[in-house]
Amino acid sequence: MIDAALRLDDGRDGHGDRVDVWIATPVHLMAGLKTVHFPANGVLRLSEDEANELSAAFATTFGEEGLALYPAGAAGFVLRGVAAVGALTVEPARLIGESLETHLPSGAGSAELRALASEIEMWLHALPLNRRREVRGEPGISSLWLWGGGQPPRDPLSPTRGASRWSRIVTDDVWAQALGRLSSVPVSPLPESINEIFGDASLESVDESLLVIAPTLGVAADYFDQAWVAPAVRALREGRLGRFTVAANDRWTSVDPGDRYRVWRPHRTVFTAVADGGA
Secondary structure, X not given: OXXXXXXXXXXXXXXXXXXXXXXXXXXXXXXXXXXEEEOOOOEOOOOHHHHHHXXXXXXXXXXXXXXXXXXXXXXXXXXXXXXOOOOEOOOHHHHEOOEOHHHXXXXXXXXXXXXXXXXXXXXXXXXXXXXXXXXXXXXXXXXXXXXXXXXXXXXXXXXXXXXXXXXXXXXXXXXXXHHHXXXXXXXXXXXXXXXXXXXXXXXXXXXXXXXXXXXXXXXXXXXXXXXXXXXHHHHHHOOOOOEEEEEEOOEEEEEOHHHHHOOOOOOOOHHXXXXXXXX
């Protein structure tokens, strides 16, 4: 289903009309005295069952309007059918702790996007799925934050083969997966631990360079260090890995076997290292 949602082709449907694809991220919003803002737990990740239930309920309510919502793993959902060409949007992960009103869609097409977002908020308010989340003490789904679409049409995308700094990409991010496929770099889903990847016989060369695009929301730094960083360091020392890169949002940090000789560097968690790394 997600492959169908992301099959952009030439950006048009069977009738030749422009088709936009948007990311729809479930978010939890908090109302303050004067503004609505994103709390620390503002970006939500639903279980597979919850995502499928929400997608089916969305089809019942909005399907006749030509809208379709597809579960997309860590990205939340992919939304098709919204005509909001030219709307400028912001990734919700950048808005943690920020006021909502200064980051709403702007530019041409933004009115349509805002109107749909308001409809979705009212629909979610009475959704049985939300009621069950609240009973369990989990943050409710206030809205689906729509972003990432609406830009001018581009030339058709096609796979290319060429040199890449990474021999494999590990991520649950649907857009990073698509870019990996377009650049002909092998892409693996994010497992519970990197040890599952090192058990793959195809990852046994010192030239291997692994890029991990890590979720930073709802993941403890200590857990990530134990499940990912420590096994990667062992692989670097044993010559089974040439470079290990962690990317989160638009920041990244890398480590290679020679870094173990830089003893003057202070100890940092992986997320601190990412924050201090390149952009």
